[in-house]
Amino acid sequence: MLRSWPRAIAHVDADAFFASVEQAVHPELKGRPVITGAERGIVSAASYEAKARGVARGVPLHHVKKLCPDCVILPSDYETYSLYSKRMFEIMRRFSPIVEEYSIDEGFCELTGLRRLFHCDYRGIAARMQEAILTELDITASVGISLSKSLAKLCSKFRKPHGITAVGGRHIHLLLARTPLEKVWGFGSNTVALLAKHGLKNALDFVDRPESFASNLMGKIGRELWGELRGEYVYKVSAEDADRQLSISKTKTFTPPSADRNYVWARALRNLESACIKARRHGLAARRLVLHLRTQQFEGAGLEAKLVRASSSTNELVPVLAEMFEKIFKPGTLYRATGVVLAELADERPAQFTLFEDVGHALASERAFEAVDEIAERFGKHTIFLADGAVLSEQHAGERGLTAERKSRPLKGETKRQHLKLPLLRFNLRH
Ligand SMILES: [Mg+2]
Numbered sequence: 001m002l003r004s005w006p007r008a009i010a011h012v013d014a015d016a017f018f019a020s021v022e023q024a025v026h027p028e029l030k031g032r033p034v035i036t037g038a039e040r041g042i043v044s045a046a047s048y049e050a051k052a053r054g055v056a057r058g059v060p061l062h063h064v065k066k067l068c069p070d071c072v073i074l075p076s077d078y079e080t081y082s083l084y085s086k087r088m089f090e091i092m093r094r095f096s097p098i099v100e101e102y103s104i105d106e107g108f109c110e111l112t113g114l115r116r117l118f119h120c121d122y123r124g125i126a127a128r129m130q131e132a133i134l135t136e137l138d139i140t141a142s143v144g145i146s147l148s149k150s151l152a153k154l155c156s157k158f159r160k161p162h163g164i165t166a167v168g169g170r171h172i173h174l175l176l177a178r179t180p181l182e183k184v185w186g187f188g189s190n191t192v193a194l195l196a197k198h199g200l201k202n203a204l205d206f207v208d209r210p211e212s213f214a215s216n217l218m219g220k221i222g223r224e225l226w227g228e229l230r231g232e233y234v235y236k237v238s239a240e241d242a243d244r245q246l247s248i249s250k251t252k253t254f255t256p257p258s259a260d261r262n263y264v265w266a267r268a269l270r271n272l273e274s275a276c277i278k279a280r281r282h283g284l285a286a287r288r289l290v291l292h293l294r295t296q297q298f299e300g301a302g303l304e305a306k307l308v309r310a311s312s313s314t315n316e317l318v319p320v321l322a323e324m325f326e327k328i329f330k331p332g333t334l335y336r337a338t339g340v341v342l343a344e345l346a347d348e349r350p351a352q353f354t355l356f357e358d359v360g361h362a363l364a365s366e367r368a369f370e371a372v373d374e375i376a377e378r379f380g381k382h383t384i385f386l387a388d389g390a391v392l393s394e395q396h397a398g399e400r401g402l403t404a405e406r407k408s409r410p411l412k413g414e415t416k417r418q419h420l421k422l423p424l425l426r427f428n429l430r431h
Contacts, residue, residue: 012107181196184229207230
């Protein structure tokens with residue numbers, strides 16, 4: 001028989017995350033049905049008040065209006081959600097050094113051996129973590145604790161919202177008996193159908209079969225899941241993914257606000273230069289580039305692009321930024337801030353070149369920017385800047401409107417399509 005806690009893995013899952021963050025940021029929305037996803041035409045996240053009215057993720061908005069006419073329908077604000085996500089993982093890391101960021105609102109946390117440190121049982125540690133998330137972020141999270149990641153993930157779903165479910169070795173069979181096959185992490189609909197054909201009804205039926213049954217039916221993954229559900233620690237909690245979540249963000253508010261395209265563009269360009277300089281200083285390259293503009297009315301628009309290869313070269317990223325800028329800049333609108341995020345940062349070397357890319361050009365531009373960085377280090381960041389940024393050195397032209405044309409083109413050998421996979425997302429912010 002299994003000991004109760006040979007190992008303790010926690011799965012922390014924020015409840016109705018996007019909707020909860022909106023309610024945390026806008027307390028006047030608390031207690032009201034709130035959904036996000038206005039820009040997609042379907043529900044991305046629904047607050048518990050909306051869920052109670054039958055509104056669920058994926059429901060089309062016109063249907064929401066019928067189900068719940070007083071529902072507050074908001075556009076997604078990924079910038080804020082990412083910030084809350086980051087803070088939630090930071091709180092988790094205060095409790096354990098081994099935290100895996102599984103998605104924006106879910107993570108695993110290795111708690112084995114920490115009971116003595118916190119003078120309480122694993123449930124107590126989870127309660128303190130929940131408490132910290134609630135008091136610091138004003139959102140709730142549900143926590144599942146068990147012997148493996150698969151079991152912990154089942155546990156966190158068990159009591160929601162703001163629940164804690166801890167299932168030690170001696171009680172796993174009780175949990176599994178109440179778990180239908182389709183709730184098991186890793187069982188897709190085909191697998192469920194196949195297992196049902198063999199007469200299985202729940203997760204307990206699955207682990208009661210010999211290992212060879214799982215292995216014959218589903219190969220390596222079957223064997224792994226069989227072990228995980230029996231409480232073996234097969235899938236390790238890996239803190240490495242944290243790097244993937246690293247991002248560098250440069251935002252600047254300017255006064256007075258400006259409707260001048262060239263000025264706003266120059267601001268965005270300067271954000272990009274600063275972000276790239278910082279990335280290069282840390283030897284990091286980004287796989288994703290995000291641009292956001294914020295208007296005088298605190299509305300905003302943002303766009304993100306997946307890059308062909310990881311890069312921290314301003315030269316390479318300018319055309320991508322320019323495309324996004326074209327798409328979201330609205331003439332006649334007063335803007336008060338621009339921001340650029342380099343996301344999915346990874347170690348810069350070895351560079352991954354695509355087949356279609358002009359490697360010589362990419363390497364040359366990398367060398368050029370190394371020189372820029374050296375000068376920047378000696379004489380200050382923006383001693384050398386891209387030509388378009390020159391507008392910032394002149395007196396701010398205000399509403400006069402400059403006529404200089406922006407020049408930007410994709411790298412040689414890259415088609416626009418390869419260069420930019422747009423639009424990945426588009427959102428508006430309202431504050
Ligand atoms: Mg969640």
